[in-house]
Amino acid sequence: MLLxxxxxxxxxxxxxxxxxxxxxxxxxxxxxxxxGLVGESGSGKSxxxxxxxxxxxxxxxxxxxxxxxxxxVLSASRDxxxxxxxxEAAMIHQDPRAALNxxxxxxxxxxxxxxxxxxxxxxxxxxxxxxxxxxxxIRQPEERMRQYPHELSGGMLQxxxxxxxxxxxxxxxxxDEATSALDVTTQAEVLAILRDLQVQRGLGVLLITHxxxxxxxxxxxxxxxxxxxxxxxxxxxxxxxxxxxxYTRRLLSAVPAIxxxxxxxxxxx
Ligand SMILES: Nc1ncnc2c1ncn2[C@@H]1O[C@H](COP(=O)(O)OP(=O)(O)OP(=O)(O)O)[C@@H](O)[C@H]1O
Numbered sequence: 001m002l003l004x005x006x007x008x009x010x011x012x013x014x015x016x017x018x019x020x021x022x023x024x025x026x027x028x029x030x031x032x033x034x035x036g037l038v039g040e041s042g043s044g045k046s047x048x049x050x051x052x053x054x055x056x057x058x059x060x061x062x063x064x065x066x067x068x069x070x071x072x073v074l075s076a077s078r079d080x081x082x083x084x085x086x087x088e089a090a091m092i093h094q095d096p097r098a099a100l101n102x103x104x105x106x107x108x109x110x111x112x113x114x115x116x117x118x119x120x121x122x123x124x125x126x127x128x129x130x131x132x133x134x135x136x137x138i139r140q141p142e143e144r145m146r147q148y149p150h151e152l153s154g155g156m157l158q159x160x161x162x163x164x165x166x167x168x169x170x171x172x173x174x175x176d177e178a179t180s181a182l183d184v185t186t187q188a189e190v191l192a193i194l195r196d197l198q199v200q201r202g203l204g205v206l207l208i209t210h211x212x213x214x215x216x217x218x219x220x221x222x223x224x225x226x227x228x229x230x231x232x233x234x235x236x237x238x239x240x241x242x243x244x245x246x247y248t249r250r251l252l253s254a255v256p257a258i259x260x261x262x263x264x265x266x267x268x269x
Contacts, residue, residue, distance in 0.1 A: 001067075002172055002204040003029040003052065003089075008064035010047060012057055021047050023228045024064070029204040031171060034195075036215035036236065037208045039225030040251065045208045048225070049174045052206075053085055068172060086117045090165035094177040096157035099164075100149045106160055107145030113167045132163035137193050155186035162194065166201075173198070176208045191218065212255050216240055224248045 010022040022044050029035045037045045050056060052066055054073050066073040068088050071080050093099055100109050110132065111125035120128070126145070133141035136159040149157055158178065165173060175194070179187040195218070198205055209215050215222045219236040224245065232245040243249050 001028050002031045002033075002069060003027075003206065004065070004067045005048070005052070006065040006067075008048070008051060008062070008066060010051060010056065010063075011061045013059040013061070018061075021060075021228055022051070025225075025228070025230055027206075027223050027230060027233075029172065029206050031204050032198075032202045033221070034198060034205045034207060034219045036219035036222035037206060037225060038210070038212060038215050038222060038251070041210075043225040044228040045225055046176050049091065049176050049206060049208055052089060052172075052174060053091060054081055082117075086113065087168040088170055089172040089174060090168065090170040091174040091176060092158075092161055092165050092178040094181050096154060096161045096181075097149060099161045100157060102149050104148070105145065106147050106149065106152070109149075110145070110160065110164050110167065113164065118168060128167065129163070132166055133160070135166070135197065136160070136163045137189075138163075153186075155182055155190060158182060158186075158190050159193065162190070162197070166197065169201075171202075171204060173203055173205045174208075175205060177210070178207075180210065212239060212252060224251065 005025055005027045008022055008025040011018050011020050025048055027035070027037070037048065039045055047056070051062065052068060052073065054076070056062065062074055068084050071084055071088070073081065073084060076084065107126065107129055110129040111122070114120040114125035114128060115122055129145060130141045133144055138144055138156065138159055144152070152160065179190050182190060197203065207215070207219060216236050216239040222234050222236055222239050223230050224232040224247065226247045232243060232248045234242050240252060243252055
């Protein structure tokens with residue numbers, strides 16, 4: 001198994017109060033598999049994904065196990081953790097503008113990890129950067145490498161962020177609402193690119209999303225999270241009609257079905 005989270009519990013202490021955030025969370029992602037993690041805001045999805053890279057506040061207390069490619073992340077040495085973060089798993093966030101330094105050229109942001117973390121020469125890193133930009137469907141990559149983030153659209157920037165995440169050739173992608181900030185058409189384009197890359201490279205993807213239609217259509221399996229616990233695991237295809245847990249049904253009933261959106265007349269009445 002590429003990612004195996006087993007009985008992960010996490011509390012964060014703030015102002016003397018111990019806040020339980022995750023409670024015995026278990027989930028797995030195999031190589032070549034797209035796995036969804038859905039649930040309402042604050043249910044613990046991002047905390048789970050960040051824990052995979054051992055990113056949590058120093059006041060956190062953590063129990064359980066997280067293995068990435070067989071390495072136990074929670075007790076990993078500095079070197080092992082560095083390897084996991086630089087070449088085993090990468091995270092993509094919602095806002096590409098926050099992920100890229102606004103005063104650095106795209107090419108510098110893209111090749112940074114290769115040069116400074118993986119010790120690749122600048123010319124090899126530039127060649128790899130160009131290749132990655134082409135792989136995420138960016139035309140005229142040489143020109144883009146010289147541009148600054150404000151010169152690119154949101155969809156283009158998210159492609160750059162995906163390319164940057166792939167520089168260490170990770171096997172696992174943690175996509176935290178990675179397309180939520182994009183308009184519907186751009187979202188579909190970015191998701192299609194992500195799917196192509198996932199298939200070509202046999203990547204495992206943990207896809208965190210609020211969009212249950214997307215989770216159902218895009219994911220092989222979906223975990224449903226509620227108040228820090230996994231309450232249900234379903235095949236993507238079964239999400240809308242196979243849910244057993246009361247919370248999953250409530251979550252699904254809150255999703256407007258296409259064709260059943262309130263029209264302006266009924267809203268006005
Ligand atoms: N650094 C922190 N200190 C204290 N509490 C935190 C911290 N990070 C997260 N939390 C709390 O942990 C809970 C889970 O947050 P998390 O961001 O993982 O949820 P989420 O399901 O990803 O929500 P969203 O969908 O809104 O991103 C929330 O109650 C949040 O307030």
